[in-house]
Amino acid sequence: MFHKNSARIGLSVILSITLILVSVSAFAAEEEAINVSQVAVSDTGIVTSAHPLASKAGAQMLSQGGNAVDAAVATAFALSVVEPYASGLGGEGVATIGLADGQDVIVDYKSVAPGHVTEETKIDVNYGAEGAAVPGVVAGLAHSLEKYGTMSLEEVLQPAIDLARNGFPMDEVFHDTLSAHGFYEKMVEEPEKFNLNTIAKRFLEEGLLPEVGTTIRNPELANALELIAEKGASSFYEGQIAESMEKATDGWISREDLKKYRPIEREPVSSDYRDYMVLSPPPPVGGAIVVEELNILENFNLSQLGRYDHPLAVHLISQATMLGSRDGATFRADPDFADIPIEGLASDEYATERAKLINMGKAMEERRFDVPQGNPGAYQTEEEGVEEASSPSTSQISVVDGEGNAVSMTNTNSYFWGSQLFVEEYGFVLNNEIHNFTPAKYKTLNTIAPYKRPRTVIAPSIVRRKDGSVYLVVGTPGAGRITTTIVETIVNMVDFKMPLTKAIKSPKFTSRLWYGELRMEEGFPEETIEELKNMGHEIKLYSPLDLYFGGVNAVHLTENNMLIGVGSYRRDGAAATVEE
Amino acid sequence: MKKSKILNSAVLALTILGLVFAIGTADEEGESPSFEQPILITSIGQSPGAMMAKVLAKRVELEFVFEPTATAEQLEEMDVNTVVAVVGASGKGLGAAGLDIDDEISRVNELICKANELEIPLIVMHIEGAQRRGDMSNQLINKFVPESYYIIVQKSGNDDGLFTQLSDENDIPIKQVEKAAGAAPILDELID
Numbered sequence: 001m002f003h004k005n006s007a008r009i010g011l012s013v014i015l016s017i018t019l020i021l022v023s024v025s026a027f028a029a030e031e032e033a034i035n036v037s038q039v040a041v042s043d044t045g046i047v048t049s050a051h052p053l054a055s056k057a058g059a060q061m062l063s064q065g066g067n068a069v070d071a072a073v074a075t076a077f078a079l080s081v082v083e084p085y086a087s088g089l090g091g092e093g094v095a096t097i098g099l100a101d102g103q104d105v106i107v108d109y110k111s112v113a114p115g116h117v118t119e120e121t122k123i124d125v126n127y128g129a130e131g132a133a134v135p136g137v138v139a140g141l142a143h144s145l146e147k148y149g150t151m152s153l154e155e156v157l158q159p160a161i162d163l164a165r166n167g168f169p170m171d172e173v174f175h176d177t178l179s180a181h182g183f184y185e186k187m188v189e190e191p192e193k194f195n196l197n198t199i200a201k202r203f204l205e206e207g208l209l210p211e212v213g214t215t216i217r218n219p220e221l222a223n224a225l226e227l228i229a230e231k232g233a234s235s236f237y238e239g240q241i242a243e244s245m246e247k248a249t250d251g252w253i254s255r256e257d258l259k260k261y262r263p264i265e266r267e268p269v270s271s272d273y274r275d276y277m278v279l280s281p282p283p284p285v286g287g288a289i290v291v292e293e294l295n296i297l298e299n300f301n302l303s304q305l306g307r308y309d310h311p312l313a314v315h316l317i318s319q320a321t322m323l324g325s326r327d328g329a330t331f332r333a334d335p336d337f338a339d340i341p342i343e344g345l346a347s348d349e350y351a352t353e354r355a356k357l358i359n360m361g362k363a364m365e366e367r368r369f370d371v372p373q374g375n376p377g378a379y380q381t382e383e384e385g386v387e388e389a390s391s392p393s394t395s396q397i398s399v400v401d402g403e404g405n406a407v408s409m410t411n412t413n414s415y416f417w418g419s420q421l422f423v424e425e426y427g428f429v430l431n432n433e434i435h436n437f438t439p440a441k442y443k444t445l446n447t448i449a450p451y452k453r454p455r456t457v458i459a460p461s462i463v464r465r466k467d468g469s470v471y472l473v474v475g476t477p478g479a480g481r482i483t484t485t486i487v488e489t490i491v492n493m494v495d496f497k498m499p500l501t502k503a504i505k506s507p508k509f510t511s512r513l514w515y516g517e518l519r520m521e522e523g524f525p526e527e528t529i530e531e532l533k534n535m536g537h538e539i540k541l542y543s544p545l546d547l548y549f550g551g552v553n554a555v556h557l558t559e560n561n562m563l564i565g566v567g568s569y570r571r572d573g574a575a576a577t578v579e580e
Numbered sequence: 581m582k583k584s585k586i587l588n589s590a591v592l593a594l595t596i597l598g599l600v601f602a603i604g605t606a607d608e609e610g611e612s613p614s615f616e617q618p619i620l621i622t623s624i625g626q627s628p629g630a631m632m633a634k635v636l637a638k639r640v641e642l643e644f645v646f647e648p649t650a651t652a653e654q655l656e657e658m659d660v661n662t663v664v665a666v667v668g669a670s671g672k673g674l675g676a677a678g679l680d681i682d683d684e685i686s687r688v689n690e691l692i693c694k695a696n697e698l699e700i701p702l703i704v705m706h707i708e709g710a711q712r713r714g715d716m717s718n719q720l721i722n723k724f725v726p727e728s729y730y731i732i733v734q735k736s737g738n739d740d741g742l743f744t745q746l747s748d749e750n751d752i753p754i755k756q757v758e759k760a761a762g763a764a765p766i767l768d769e770l771i772d
């Protein structure tokens with residue numbers, strides 16, 4: 001039933017993607033030679049993202065001589081217009097930037113708690129001002145552009161401004177997401193409470209959901225983007241937009257909070273995996289867990305199993321990711337507020353100890369506290385005191401330019417539509433990241449504090465070959481499935497020698513704390529499922545290519561120096577290139 | 581030989597008469613029961629269509645109760661005279677309501693049984709167009725539309741003629757509207 005339904009939805013999605021791609025291509029032909037498709041091949045640069053128009057915006061920068069950072073920033077701003085539910089000016093993100101000269105850096109522009117919070121502050125508020133943290137996207141993108149890009153804010157913002165001002169066709173994902181988390185209901189029922197009167201006029205037709213293909217314009221957002229283009233990020237954090245945010249949140253986010261906001265540059269967490277080097281962001285996000293899980297898997301000869309759907313391969317990966325998620329629950333927290341044993345988490349020795357906990361023929365109990373807690377602190381070079389100690393809808397951008405610069409960037413509002421509270425004058429929604437803190441009563445490292453960053457699981461990653469060249473730029477949305485989907489994509493390519501398209505498209509599975517079962521997309525052989533059940537796995541099946549398992553957008557540089565980009569199959573993703 | 585010819589002609593004439601009568605019955609909207617306020621607006625499949633119906637009902641000032649997951653027990657307690665059920669399956673909507681498709685089918689089955697028992701007529705609407713015609717939606721449409729006394733469908737949702745076919749097969753009056761907003765005056769006209 002799920003299968004057939006999904007096929008039908010898949011057909012509709014393909015039709016709507018085709019429509020958008022046709023219009024994009026036609027538009028491109030008039031303007032400049034940009035190709036947009038699900039899979040693209042190039043040797044001069046590829047931009048992949050969750051929306052063809054956003055990928056196109058990035059490729060336009062490449063065509064104008066910009067580098068991967070310029071392209072990623074333009075794509076991110078365009079996504080804020082065409083996918084406002086998933087990411088935008090009121091959100092946050094992390095970028096892993098790998099430059100052609102070998103320099104790798106993380107730009108952490110995650111949101112921070114407002115300055116007035118205390119341990120007693122209620123954190124289980126999803127909607128409204130009290131769910132929102134101080135947004136970091138604008139500062140992070142501007143910082144990345146200024147330090148590692150080559151173009152001006154004005155240039156990279158132009159495609160986004162045009163989309164917001166002139167409009168774009170609503171696709172099926174946008175249409176369906178309008179009703180996610182009761183957003184449509186709030187637009188109709190409580191527009192005043194959530195500042196939704198203006199946006200309801202932009203997104204609805206006489207109070208009703210419009211049909212797919214309807215042109216959507218957001219002139220208020222265009223105004224905000226123009227202000228940022230003209231006056232820089234300070235207009236967002238200190239100017240009129242800051243004033244509007246303070247007003248929209250009734251002072252929950254103050255102008256003082258906004259003025260204090262700064263993105264942070266961090267060292268990537270890195271470790272070898274087979275013949276490659278994996279780079280991913282440290283806590284408070286999930287990159288260190290991706291690295292730990294791959295390190296655990298390095299203790300097993302997966303390639304000998306020959307195929308991704310071998311029951312033992314699925315079992316081993318599920319156990320490694322279960323152990324990783326146990327550590328993630330403890331150690332994913334703001335490293336500026338707690339001692340996090342990042343080096344220990346990423347060490348081979350620690351991973352070997354964790355791998356010993358895996359029984360080759362029996363699944364470990366998939367219950368939160370039955371999975372053993374590790375002590376990665378013992379594997380730090382310098383001993384550090386370690387105390388004992390998640391969020392859905394995001395958007396991934398992966399870019400490699402012709403010079404070999406690479407960007408893996410994941411931006412998010414947390415839930416689709418974040419807090420659902422709009423900054424009405426400027427047409428964007430504020431995130432709901434506050435719920436990603438852990439209640440103080442659990443005494444974890446992730447307790448809320450003024451200007452502290454809440455944890456999330458995003459993990460935009462870059463994989464380099466041993467010679468330093470980029471092998472893969474990868475990332476995905478998908479909440480708790482983010483780390484498992486990234487790990488499986490890398491394993492599929494490295495261990496099972498799958499081409500990027502198949503590595504992404506193949507059925508995914510996830511095994512983490514809290515789930516209580518092994519969750520799998522349909523498509524695994526029956527004997528694999530049976531064997532997994534015999535090992536003690538309780539299986540829950542999902543439809544094929546289910547968005548639940550994320551939406552990988554990735555770029556792979558082949559040994560022949562050919563770039564292959566793939567837009568997500570599980571969301572309306574697209575890859576864009578400049579025609580040669 | 582002659583007798584047989586006469587007999588054949590009589591059978592043919594009766595058949596034609598029967599067909600004409602049947603067609604006439606199908607066309608006569610007077611066959612449907614009267615629909616009266618207050619109404620219950622509910623969902624079959626938990627898509628946002630039910631919320632759209634609420635907007636439409638407000639627009640034409642119908643007296644209604646809005647309960648997308650209404651149960652048979654709740655219906656018994658409600659003071660309503662018509663059930664308006666908006667069909668359309670949404671995985672997200674079902675998940676948010678804590679239901680899977682089997683739970684939803686079971687809930688709607690019981691609700692319709694109770695409505696029949698209480699002699700409360702059912703109007704089924706499909707107003708989200710072609711994009712709400714996946715297999716899960718189709719399953720609900722095929723199962724529950726034949727139980728209704730009146731069908732309102734947005735045109736693009738009936739491009740393959742499924743609703744027309746169900747209307748024909750089950751002698752249910754049907755109204756097709758170009759846009760969802762067009763369902764409001766029909767509800768206004770239909771429900772006293």
